[in-house]
Amino acid sequence: MSSAAAPSLRQRKKKRDWQKILLIVTFSVVPLLLLFLFTYYPFIKMIRFSFFDMSYTKNRGFVGLKNYAKIFSKDEYVGAMLLSLYYMAGAVVQLSLALFFATLLSSGMRGNGLFKGILFFPFLVNGIAIGYIFKFFYTRGFVLDTVLQSIGIPLEALPYWLRDQSVNNWSLVFTSVWKYCGQNMVLFIGAIASIDPTLYEAATIDGANKWQQFKAIILPGIKTVFMLNLILSITGSLSAFEPAYVVGSMGANGTATFFIKIHQMAHVNNKVGMACAMAMVLMFLILIFTVAQRLFFRYVMKDSENTFNGKANKAKALW
Amino acid sequence: MTTIRNTSDSLRQNQTAVVKKTVLRALSYLAVILACFIALLPVVSAFTVSFKTAEEYGTTNAMALPRSFLNLENYRQVWEGNQPSQSLLRAFATSGLVVIIVVSVSVMMGSMLGYVLNRFRFPGNGLIRNLFLIATLIPGIAMQVTTYQIMTDMKLVNTLHGYIILMSGTDVISIYIFLQFFENLDTALDESAVLEGCTYFGVFFRILLPLTRPAIVTVAVLKGVGVYNEYYNANLYLNSGKFYTVSTALYSFSGPYKSQFNIICAGVLLTLLPPLILFLFFQKQVYAGLASGSVKG
Numbered sequence: 001m002s003s004a005a006a007p008s009l010r011q012r013k014k015k016r017d018w019q020k021i022l023l024i025v026t027f028s029v030v031p032l033l034l035l036f037l038f039t040y041y042p043f044i045k046m047i048r049f050s051f052f053d054m055s056y057t058k059n060r061g062f063v064g065l066k067n068y069a070k071i072f073s074k075d076e077y078v079g080a081m082l083l084s085l086y087y088m089a090g091a092v093v094q095l096s097l098a099l100f101f102a103t104l105l106s107s108g109m110r111g112n113g114l115f116k117g118i119l120f121f122p123f124l125v126n127g128i129a130i131g132y133i134f135k136f137f138y139t140r141g142f143v144l145d146t147v148l149q150s151i152g153i154p155l156e157a158l159p160y161w162l163r164d165q166s167v168n169n170w171s172l173v174f175t176s177v178w179k180y181c182g183q184n185m186v187l188f189i190g191a192i193a194s195i196d197p198t199l200y201e202a203a204t205i206d207g208a209n210k211w212q213q214f215k216a217i218i219l220p221g222i223k224t225v226f227m228l229n230l231i232l233s234i235t236g237s238l239s240a241f242e243p244a245y246v247v248g249s250m251g252a253n254g255t256a257t258f259f260i261k262i263h264q265m266a267h268v269n270n271k272v273g274m275a276c277a278m279a280m281v282l283m284f285l286i287l288i289f290t291v292a293q294r295l296f297f298r299y300v301m302k303d304s305e306n307t308f309n310g311k312a313n314k315a316k317a318l319w
Numbered sequence: 320m321t322t323i324r325n326t327s328d329s330l331r332q333n334q335t336a337v338v339k340k341t342v343l344r345a346l347s348y349l350a351v352i353l354a355c356f357i358a359l360l361p362v363v364s365a366f367t368v369s370f371k372t373a374e375e376y377g378t379t380n381a382m383a384l385p386r387s388f389l390n391l392e393n394y395r396q397v398w399e400g401n402q403p404s405q406s407l408l409r410a411f412a413t414s415g416l417v418v419i420i421v422v423s424v425s426v427m428m429g430s431m432l433g434y435v436l437n438r439f440r441f442p443g444n445g446l447i448r449n450l451f452l453i454a455t456l457i458p459g460i461a462m463q464v465t466t467y468q469i470m471t472d473m474k475l476v477n478t479l480h481g482y483i484i485l486m487s488g489t490d491v492i493s494i495y496i497f498l499q500f501f502e503n504l505d506t507a508l509d510e511s512a513v514l515e516g517c518t519y520f521g522v523f524f525r526i527l528l529p530l531t532r533p534a535i536v537t538v539a540v541l542k543g544v545g546v547y548n549e550y551y552n553a554n555l556y557l558n559s560g561k562f563y564t565v566s567t568a569l570y571s572f573s574g575p576y577k578s579q580f581n582i583i584c585a586g587v588l589l590t591l592l593p594p595l596i597l598f599l600f601f602q603k604q605v606y607a608g609l610a611s612g613s614v615k616g
Contacts, residue, residue, distance in 0.1 A: 042466045046461070
């Protein structure tokens with residue numbers, strides 16, 4: 001009996017091995033192909049092009065590090081890079097506000113679901129729509145000016161929000177805070193909800209006030225999410241372009257961020273080599289921040305958890 | 320004596336504590352309501368102006384209420400468009416098509432790769448994971464210059480399928496969401512199914528895929544809203560005037576309607592509706608998806 005069953009079992013095993021290979025190949029070939037086509041291939045090309053003086057159609061030869069030198073020698077580009085400081089400042093304000101409202105809404109307010117939804121809502125608004133909404137909002141004598149006049153500030157005292165170079169970058173940063181604050185808040189609310197509720201009870205019994213509870217329970221409980229979002233917003237500030245692109249009419253009046261300069265260099269001036277070198281610089285800046293973040297999580301917070309390589313590799317695959 | 324004083328003291332303390340608490344509560348509500356006001360004000364003002372006639376728009380204050388909220392003329396105009404190709408109706412159809420295809424492709428790719436990486440041991444499993452992980456480190460936005468060239472070489476610029484392929488391409492989040500989902504899905508189901516003679520393909524399509532519904536909804540909502548709102552690539556890769564997505568159609572309004580915000584805002588409001596409705600129905604999944612998408616680490 002057993003000798004008769006053995007070959008068929010082996011056969012079945014072999015058949016299954018083939019099936020496994022077939023499945024692995026068919027299920028992963030398309031995502032991998034797309035990954036190479038839209039990530040690794042353009043990445044390698046970008047590195048190469050950054051050393052050439054070239055346009056989309058013509059290559060005028062190898063120039064070494066000349067493109068890079070040009071970026072750092074021109075105030076125009078360095079200034080555009082420095083614009084990201086506005087967005088970083090905005091990111092800090094945005095995260096503080098998000099944390100503040102997340103804490104408030106987690107403290108058992110009535111209607112917190114509705115408030116949460118309203119504050120989150122701007123995140124869903126189309127970028128171009130945001131552009132129009134805020135152009136209307138900031139136009140001389142329109143929405144913002146009307147509101148400010150109604151609380152007693154004369155129109156003459158108000159600047160042109162999008163034209164006046166002393167305020168226009170702040171105006172644009174505000175649109176970004178407006179869009180993303182609620183999203184950050186939702187993430188913080190989620191993190192706060194995962195804190196063990198008995199901790200609050202214990203703290204209340206011990207006589208801790210709200211501020212002490214915030215410092216001792218909420219802050220440590222959400223530090224991972226908070227740090228992650230802080231660093232994501234800072235790297236996001238480096239590549240900020242949406243507000244300036246759509247609200248600021250493609251970076252008019254000194255609002256062109258570094259990314260907008262890259263875009264113009266490539267698609268308006270048709271200097272692909274130079275644009276690639278600028279993109280490389282942008283990438284290095286982002287990479288520095290990202291690597292710092294990972295090191296920070298691994299060695300300072302000691303609580304990095306990673307589905308892609310950490311946790312998952314430990315879990316044994318089934319077949 | 321002392322006990323009486325103590326109790327009256329504590330009573331007073333209690334009273335001040337209650338007063339303090341009420342004041343704090345009131346201030347909290349005030350702060351939240353103010354924040355909601357700021358969150359809504361820009362959109363609400365766009366809403367009110369969208370019902371104004373050109374004459375009203377020119378003569379009344381931007382914040383003044385329109386004469387009638389039943390004046391849908393501006394909505395009709397953007398719905399039909401300046402020229403047929405720019406009508407929002409067509410743009411909605413185009414965007415709808417793009418969203419449906421991209422979401423389906425993302426769900427299929429994400430779930431399939433998640434299944435392979437989580438359930439099968441094979442040489443290269445770790446490598447594939449790392450390739451996707453490293454890809455998250457490279458900011459896609461930095462590579463748009465060379466991506467444009469590659470798209471040009473493949474003759475995919477100004478074609479709808481080119482834009483769809485590009486939008487389906489670099490998507491680590493949905494793979495991640497499925498990978499995470501499979502990790503928390505018991506393997507006992509797979510095992511018993513295979514013992515009963517089910518193929519690995521059968522396990523995926525007949526048993527696991529139906530179970531991943533929550534992950535599918537999360538990916539669909541997140542990806543759907545993202546693709547629907549996308550404008551940078553749409554503007555770059557669909558600029559021949561033949562195809563308009565909702566974003567680029569909206570963008571094209573700045574030409575003919577220049578600063579007629581009463582008309583433009585009607586378009587803005589219409590484009591806002593689909594994600595808003597989706598959000599109202601799938602609030603929980605949106606919030607959950609956000610959380611799993613952001614802790615990608």
